[in-house]
Amino acid sequence: RVHVIGEDELVNKAKIVTEAVFLARDLTNEPANKLTPQSFANKIQEIFKDLTHVSIDVLDERELESKGLNGVLAVGKGSVNPPRLVIIKYKGDKGGLIAIVGKGVCFDAGGIHLKPTGYIEDMKMDMAGAAAALGAVLLAAKLGLRVNLAAVIPLVENIPGPKAARPGDIIKMFNGKTVEIVNTDAEGRLILADSISFAEKELNASTIIDLATLTGAQIVALGHRIAAIMGNDRELVEKLKKAGEDVQEYLWELPLPDFYEELVKGDVSDLKNLPSPNSREAGSIVGGLFLKNFVEKAKWAHIDLAGPAINPKEWEWMPKGGTGFGVRLLVNYLENISES
Template sequence: MLPWTGLPLRLVLVGVGDGSTTALRRAGAALARATRGLRVATTLGASTGHGPAAGARDVRAVVEGYLLASYRMPSAATAATPGVGPAELVLLGRSGAELDAALRAATVAAEATCLVRDLANTPSSTKDPAWVADRARRLATQAGLAVQVLGPRELAAQGFGGILAVGAGSASTPRLVEVSYTPVAVAGGPVAGRHVVIVGKGITYDTGGLSIKPREAMVPMKTDMAGAAVALATVLAAARLGVAHRVTALLPLAENHVGGASYRPGDVLRVYGGTTVEIANTDAEGRLVLADALAYADARLAPDLLIDVATLTGAITLGLGRQHAGLYGTDAAAVQALVAAGESTGERVWPMPLVEEYAEAVRSDIADVRHVSADSHIGAGSITAALFLRRFVGQRPWVHLDIAGTGRATADKHEVTEGATGYGARLLLQYLTDLG
């Protein structure tokens, strides 16, 4: 008998670097790419820590990286020509309750990220606001969650002037989707925990409107609704994991197109709650739909914490690149907790200042506020956008995530895949899981 008789046909040795969670996640991603096209991949349960908790944490990192890197972008040709999927991952090692919980957490987190990728990568020829609203309704209903969809009539009747203005130039009418998860009370007692409302920018395609974008800048704009996808995926995943806090996702959905009814630079809009907004650039549409949803959340939903997530400004990409999202907030504890969640998940954030001296940049002489800077000498486009959004949260604790840099990728790298990255779902899920 030859010495290699009975051995696997292929052995892949994957280094784990310094053994950190990040290194183990990247090792799992490398394994996924190295074994693509195989039927089964078997690996030892990697662990560099001591005790079951450390072992479970390490295995979770490997599995999460494997699942994330296994993602394949949806293709119109997939039905006729199936793509090569991931190998089935088999873990060798001890089992136990902590390991089972870690594997479930890894699976739920990775599937949430992949849902965001699927939604954001869907071409806008398919994905209009009505399509996203329908997908959200079906997914929420299947999960047993409460869901409400407002169409153009309801939006007009209730005064959602930002969403309606942004969507006015498109034949595809806007929507506002609300999905709510409430944890089950224990032993018949009251539901404990906090109420976290997550608002996600949902521009299903962005031409820039009358302030039209260059052609090259339009190409990735099918992913401009990534924030809404993150909000939806997070509330669904929170329900699957049974987190101890109420979570509500708000998805303001519109297509920013060019048409006879398009809103114009120089217009004054009235958003939810009555605030008037002077328009200077129709390509800054995301903050208008967010203003409506944030004001609605403050007035109607009584959140303990408001979080918005949006592919909002090119300025944040210039400042932070594609490895960190910009993080703004009025609640220091929430900011610190999100930084910690970012380190844990690899979806890193960088705290940014709300510079009060820059607030004059969004001052208007003809409305309550101007939605983009009136002073080119101030610059700081991501900061001034955050200052604009802050006006609509009332006195609520609030956090803003600008994911314009992290929400898209031009190539596969580690657990990140080309196109929509799904950034934000694992970050927010981890935050909700850790929230005391």
């Protein structure tokens, strides 16, 4: 908690922003045995319980099945802790809905493609995108921004078990497309894809921004201080880049070229979640191209923040562990919309 002396409006705003960033950091650092899909959903409800103009829905595994959110179900079915989908709605205006989709893998063991030592230890943090999405909506509500906003947060554990998804399984996604699971450790794009489709089709979102610790390739390309951004709308991408630059949460755009589309096209299905089980080609771009197939008419941007969301060591003002990257970037973007 941040304690501030005085009533200055700017100082009070700084306090609110800081507390939201610290919340995202704390959630990201929370041990996986304390932050399961259900306990995370409970925490979200507790955080927002006293805020006006905010409503929360939590879909359990039965509701996920009835709605056809099979990407979320496939990733989460190996764990004894079943998946959830949390929808946080903030109504601050009469305009179009902006949806923020945050990847919430509460622990990512890799599924049957089990992660090795050296890669699995920090996987309690694979829900940093969900924490950032939550923090951004919380801030928008507390600041009273004139925007209509929804956070769509899929919560799963990707763990091997008797019911876990297998390599070669084919699932029918929420939007009707079929996907072959080539590698169970490329799970984040499956839950994001369903959530993006859900945001557009069920919530009628006109703008969708997703945040995810999606690929190690992003860290290789850009390190821990710059996130990758891709999208289908030039203006949206540029506004997000500028919003990030203003608060020192930097974004670097990667292309989504047509000639790489073949890397996600399926042989026995519409799509596959990786070109091959051990594919390393254009890793972050391939993740973005896969997600692009689940957007129809909405303006969309994908932020791969695998590096900036999780710090391997302390630097300057940034602590080791969860950083809360994305919260200030998104709120700056939303403030610009609110003021215009």
